[in-house]
Amino acid sequence: MVSAEGVSRRFGGFRALEGVSLEVRPGEVFGLLGPNGAGKTTLIRILSGVLPPSEGRASVAGLDVRRQPDGVKAAIGYATQEASVYRDLTVRENLEFRARLYLGPKAVRPAVERTLGRFGLGEFAQKLAGALSGGWRQRLALAQAVVHGPRVLFLDEPTTGLDPLSRRAIWDLIHEEARAGASVLVTTHYMDEAERCTRLALLYGGRVLATGTPAELKALAQSQARFAFVRTQASPEALRAQPGVLEAWPSGDGVRLILEPGAQPPLELAPAMPSLEDVFVVLTRQGAAPPAGGAR
Ligand SMILES: Nc1ncnc2c1ncn2[C@@H]1O[C@H](COP(=O)(O)OP(=O)(O)OP(=O)(O)O)[C@@H](O)[C@H]1O
Numbered sequence: 447m448v449s450a451e452g453v454s455r456r457f458g459g460f461r462a463l464e465g466v467s468l469e470v471r472p473g474e475v476f477g478l479l480g481p482n483g484a485g486k487t488t489l490i491r492i493l494s495g496v497l498p499p500s501e502g503r504a505s506v507a508g509l510d511v512r513r514q515p516d517g518v519k520a521a522i523g524y525a526t527q528e529a530s531v532y533r534d535l536t537v538r539e540n541l542e543f544r545a546r547l548y549l550g551p552k553a554v555r556p557a558v559e560r561t562l563g564r565f566g567l568g569e570f571a572q573k574l575a576g577a578l579s580g581g582w583r584q585r586l587a588l589a590q591a592v593v594h595g596p597r598v599l600f601l602d603e604p605t606t607g608l609d610p611l612s613r614r615a616i617w618d619l620i621h622e623e624a625r626a627g628a629s630v631l632v633t634t635h636y637m638d639e640a641e642r643c644t645r646l647a648l649l650y651g652g653r654v655l656a657t658g659t660p661a662e663l664k665a666l667a668q669s670q671a672r673f674a675f676v677r678t679q680a681s682p683e684a685l686r687a688q689p690g691v692l693e694a695w696p697s698g699d700g701v702r703l704i705l706e707p708g709a710q711p712p713l714e715l716a717p718a719m720p721s722l723e724d725v726f727v728v729l730t731r732q733g734a735a736p737p738a739g740g741a742r
Pocket residue numbers: 457460462480481482483484485486487488489742
């Protein structure tokens with residue numbers, strides 16, 4: 447449903463994306479995980495038909511993003527934080543406004559009613575969006591993205607700034623969309639959210655470092671490094687000086703370590719499972735430096 451092949455994007459001499467390939471299938475919540483400036487938003491803008499790629503091909507819902515950008519825009523639902531919500535319109539008006547852009551007059555009302563119900567927004571229908579809490583406004587932004595029944599959803603950091611409970615509620619809704627058959631591409635900085643994705647691409651400096659399920663990515667990291675915990679009063683700095691220790695940071699009553707595969711430092715190590723953050727650390731250490739040529 448969403449496919450990118452060798453997509454690159456330059457801004458002047460700066461390469462924001464470099465040879466990105468990925469595929470998002472129906473029913474899948476595909477995560478784009480990467481630090482600030484990794485190129486996540488640029489990729490979503492390209493896949494939305496808003497920004498043409500400099501090189502490569504991409505298609506969404508069977509439409510080529512370069513040749514049929516307007517068709518792509520009509521086929522997708524897009525939510526970016528809460529920028530798409532008009533605060534001085536009511537919840538219902540926000541949904542109606544969006545639905546009218548895509549649907550014929552007769553279809554608008556049933557679509558809005560259905561969406562209000564599905565997202566639990568019915569009791570707030572007459573409330574100004576600006577008067578909602580952040581969590582409910584994000585929920586409205588997601589409802590707006592799906593009100594016209596798109597088969598492809600692009601969600602750019604849909605939970606930024608929300609508390610854990612509100613984030614969980616939004617993620618439940620995202621998974622509901624996928625279960626109903628949508629192909630969902632979602633960007634996030636949060637590692638716990640990345641764990642909720644069916645598959646992930648780790649984006650760094652405009653390049654895909656690795657793609658896979660959270661379990662596959664952890665297994666990949668485990669094939670390249672050793673993860674351990676040591677109960678100690680020693681500082682992470684002191685432990686980093688030990689032979690074979692790549693990374694060390696405080697954790698609970700000890701220190702978490704990433705070590706070279708065969709390292710045997712004189713420490714009482716307990717094996718630990720890598721987190722997705724650890725995966726990132728290992729893969730970025732492997733010379734996957736950001737592309738040259740950019741000041742940002
Ligand atoms: N229109 C533009 N002109 C010049 N540079 C741009 C433009 N859009 C993006 N960039 C640059 O491309 C790089 C990737 O930006 P992008 O917004 O895609 O990153 P991101 O992964 O979404 O970051 P964040 O997590 O901060 O949103 C950044 O260095 C950014 O400054």
